[in-house]
Amino acid sequence: MRSPTYGIIPNIAKSIKSDILLQIFNNMCRVRYFELGLIEAFKEKIFDKFVYLSSGQESIAASMSLVIPDFMIFAQHRCHSTYLSFGGDPVALRDELIGLPSGTSGGRAGSNCLQYHKNNMTMFGHHGLIGENVPFGVGAALGSGKPVVCFFGDGAAEEDYVFAAMGFAVTHKLPVFFVCEDNNLSVLTTIDKRRSWSMTEVAKGLGMPAVDITDDPWTVYRKTQELKDTLPAFINIYTCRAYWHNSVGTDGPPEWDRFKIVKDELIKLGMGKQIEEIENKIKTSMEQIWDKKLLQKLLKK
Amino acid sequence: MGQKTVAETIKEITRKHLTEDNGLLLGESITAVGWVNNTVPDCKGIIELPMTDVAGAGIAVGAAMVGRRPIFVIRFQDFLVLNGSPLIFFAAKIKELHGNCAPVFVRAIAAENFGPCHSGVLHSIFMHFPGFRVCSPMTPGEYEKIWQDYMEHDDPMIVSEHRASYKNTEELNDVLEKNADITLYPVSATRFEAVKAAQMLKKEGIICNIINILWLKPFELTKRLIDPLTETKKGLVIDPGHEIAGASRSIAYELMYATNCKVGALGLEDKTKCLYEPLQNKYPDAEKIYKAVKNMI
Numbered sequence: 267m268r269s270p271t272y273g274i275i276p277n278i279a280k281s282i283k284s285d286i287l288l289q290i291f292n293n294m295c296r297v298r299y300f301e302l303g304l305i306e307a308f309k310e311k312i313f314d315k316f317v318y319l320s321s322g323q324e325s326i327a328a329s330m331s332l333v334i335p336d337f338m339i340f341a342q343h344r345c346h347s348t349y350l351s352f353g354g355d356p357v358a359l360r361d362e363l364i365g366l367p368s369g370t371s372g373g374r375a376g377s378n379c380l381q382y383h384k385n386n387m388t389m390f391g392h393h394g395l396i397g398e399n400v401p402f403g404v405g406a407a408l409g410s411g412k413p414v415v416c417f418f419g420d421g422a423a424e425e426d427y428v429f430a431a432m433g434f435a436v437t438h439k440l441p442v443f444f445v446c447e448d449n450n451l452s453v454l455t456t457i458d459k460r461r462s463w464s465m466t467e468v469a470k471g472l473g474m475p476a477v478d479i480t481d482d483p484w485t486v487y488r489k490t491q492e493l494k495d496t497l498p499a500f501i502n503i504y505t506c507r508a509y510w511h512n513s514v515g516t517d518g519p520p521e522w523d524r525f526k527i528v529k530d531e532l533i534k535l536g537m538g539k540q541i542e543e544i545e546n547k548i549k550t551s552m553e554q555i556w557d558k559k560l561l562q563k564l565l566k567k
Numbered sequence: 568m569g570q571k572t573v574a575e576t577i578k579e580i581t582r583k584h585l586t587e588d589n590g591l592l593l594g595e596s597i598t599a600v601g602w603v604n605n606t607v608p609d610c611k612g613i614i615e616l617p618m619t620d621v622a623g624a625g626i627a628v629g630a631a632m633v634g635r636r637p638i639f640v641i642r643f644q645d646f647l648v649l650n651g652s653p654l655i656f657f658a659a660k661i662k663e664l665h666g667n668c669a670p671v672f673v674r675a676i677a678a679e680n681f682g683p684c685h686s687g688v689l690h691s692i693f694m695h696f697p698g699f700r701v702c703s704p705m706t707p708g709e710y711e712k713i714w715q716d717y718m719e720h721d722d723p724m725i726v727s728e729h730r731a732s733y734k735n736t737e738e739l740n741d742v743l744e745k746n747a748d749i750t751l752y753p754v755s756a757t758r759f760e761a762v763k764a765a766q767m768l769k770k771e772g773i774i775c776n777i778i779n780i781l782w783l784k785p786f787e788l789t790k791r792l793i794d795p796l797t798e799t800k801k802g803l804v805i806d807p808g809h810e811i812a813g814a815s816r817s818i819a820y821e822l823m824y825a826t827n828c829k830v831g832a833l834g835l836e837d838k839t840k841c842l843y844e845p846l847q848n849k850y851p852d853a854e855k856i857y858k859a860v861k862n863m864i
Contacts, residue, residue, distance in 0.1 A: 404626050431626065
């Protein structure tokens with residue numbers, strides 16, 4: 267089932283307005299170029315703490331954020347894409363990662379524990395126990411009545427409390443969107459070595475609508491539109507992380523490179539010039555954020 | 568407080584919180600058989616959780632994060648081991664890490680004589696982790712006070728209740744005797760036993776002060792605690808939890824360090840609490856306290 271084309275709606279890009287296509291690409295660029303700057307700074311030993319990179323997986327939040335921008339967010343540890351796509355300030359994220367008081371949590375929490383409560387965005391994370399954000403999100407929906415999106419990985423999906431919280435959401439008909447960013451890896455152990463069952467089938471068994479798709483952003487966009495009105499709902503999205511479980515190393519190229527696939531598709535759709543402008547603009551702004559001299563000044567190194 | 572019991576006080580506080588303050592109460596099997604020893608009112612705002620101990624605590628923490636100040640009922644304190652994860656790793660850390668809060672009021676209920684996994688007193692574990700307020704009210708007035716404290720702060724609170732207190736209507740005041748031989752510092756249900764033990768010892772000419780410990784964390788070494796000890800030179804901290812690395816030894820250490828007086832600790836032996844005698848490993852009763860004091864004097 268897992269593939270770069272699984273569940274893609276044929277010709278879906280042509281049915282979505284061009285400004286949406288470009289906005290999704292814009293979000294993907296924010297994540298990709300933010301993290302390229304981060305990687306350089308890490309390699310330059312500007313900072314040395316754990317980081318959990320979203321590159322490779324950025325299409326999911328990039329598209330969902332346009333459909334459910336006002337949902338309360340309960341993110342997983344690999345959450346830079348969620349943060350940046352839903353409107354988080356990249357400067358505050360950089361400052362959090364390098365431990366400055368101007369960071370999202372005053373430089374105390376770091377990459378995998380992000381929270382953000384500004385710019386009409388409410389984002390909670392977890393503190394390192396994968397999947398614990400799911401019962402928190404369900405409790406927040408219960409307590410507030412407001413819609414919630416919970417992001418988690420395929421490893422976290424195996425945590426017993428995730429399953430139990432999803433069941434509770436069904437029982438109480440809570441407006442929670444459960445999103446599994448399925449990169450097939452728990453550290454480096456693949457799903458086939460960990461379990462024989464499908465989380466999507468489990469979600470269906472609990473009584474909520476559930477689908478499996480790949481991380482084609484336009485299919486994600488459409489499926490999010492469909493499911494957001496039938497909550498609680500579950501969506502399992504096959505994707506590929508480009509870097510290690512933590513830190514900035516790689517084990518070779520990922521199974522597929524969604525960023526490149528999206529770019530190629532947009533060029534085929536005649537948007538080459540627009541995406542080049544977007545990419546260059548964001549690349550420049552992220553290079554400024556991660557400028558080495560600026561960082562040294564900020565850190566007084 | 569009149570003749571109101573601790574159980575009635577809890578019920579009254581809960582009813583007001585749920586009906587007037589938009590509060591929530593969550594727990595497993597809380598509206599069945601006895602409504603948790605008649606401490607849960609029949610009103611709106613009650614959420615029956617499925618038997619999902621870790622997720623259940625997480626759901627309560629999530630409700631706290633959006634301002635509902637949930638009361639989370641744990642019918643037996645041993646279940647705190649399962650439920651502790653979201654409380655310890657998230658609710659108690661959120662303030663220091665992010666500057667916001669998840670104030671859950673955890674009613675952790677202790678009991679005795681229910682065997683290996685239903686008779687535990689685990690408040691010591693939560694004293695160990697930063698971010699909690701931990702208390703053990705045994706009287707109606709104390710319960711009112713700790714509730715007020717919870718509503719005035721934004722920290723998660725572990726309320727170490729004990730079923731032995733539920734029918735109590737009396738306030739337990741400190742006992743300060745002239746020329747006392749020892750100062751007792753009982754915690755939780757051992758407070759009722761310490762009163763009995765002091766009476767037994769008095770018959771043998773051994774005079775005891777009794778200083779009640781309500782707050783386990785923050786634990787403040789006030790004059791109320793220190794002055795009687797500096798007079799008697801000997802003290803004994805008594806706790807219904809396990810003694811090793813538990814509240815009794817921790818508090819005894821603090822008192823001893825502050826005063827240079829000899830302070831003993833009396834808690835559970837390092838054994839499992841079995842269901843039947845003689846292996847129940849009961850919490851320190853009057854007889855055990857009596858013996859411990861005699862050994863110290």
